[in-house]
Amino acid sequence: MNVKITIKQLGKKRDKIADADFWLENKPLTVRELIMESVHTCVREYNSAAAKKDSPEPLSEAEMENMSEIGKIAFGINYGGKQADEETAKQVAIQAFEDGLVRIFQGEEELAGLDDSIAVKEEDRFTFIRLAFLAGRIF
Numbered sequence: 190m191n192v193k194i195t196i197k198q199l200g201k202k203r204d205k206i207a208d209a210d211f212w213l214e215n216k217p218l219t220v221r222e223l224i225m226e227s228v229h230t231c232v233r234e235y236n237s238a239a240a241k242k243d244s245p246e247p248l249s250e251a252e253m254e255n256m257s258e259i260g261k262i263a264f265g266i267n268y269g270g271k272q273a274d275e276e277t278a279k280q281v282a283i284q285a286f287e288d289g290l291v292r293i294f295q296g297e298e299e300l301a302g303l304d305d306s307i308a309v310k311e312e313d314r315f316t317f318i319r320l321a322f323l324a325g326r327i328f
Contacts, residue, residue, distance in 0.1 A: 191210055191211070192312065194208070194314075195314060195317075212230060217307065218307065218309075220302060220307060223300070223309070225279050228275065228279045233275075236273055291318065291319055296313070
């Protein structure tokens with residue numbers, strides 16, 4: 190099943206939010222299953238990229254400019270060669286959602302509970318927002 194995931198394009202001056210095609214092997218029926226399927230897809234892609242031993246493509250001038258705006262120019266190579274552990278990644282993602290560190294929206298509607306049922310259709314748009322704490326103290 191193909192859905193759209195809204196992601197932030199790092200280093201872009203315009204269109205900072207863009208939709209990316211995202212493939213889910215199984216149709217999720219709950220928020221928990223959506224998170225599990227999303228993690229499965231991400232870990233599979235990460236591990237397949239880490240397994241490639243080919244040399245990376247040269248970066249274009251535009252890619253280097255975009256990366257320099259965020260402060261890091263990289264080829265996206267996993268130099269350690271470690272594979273991601275899917276079960277650990279799923280547990281961490283579920284815990285982050287339960288702790289309120291991640292919010293998920295289906296279209297304009299926020300998905301609140303892990304066991305809430307959802308109706309996912311082809312080409313649905315999901316937005317994952319990772320919340321970050323602000324630095325500093327309150328006196």
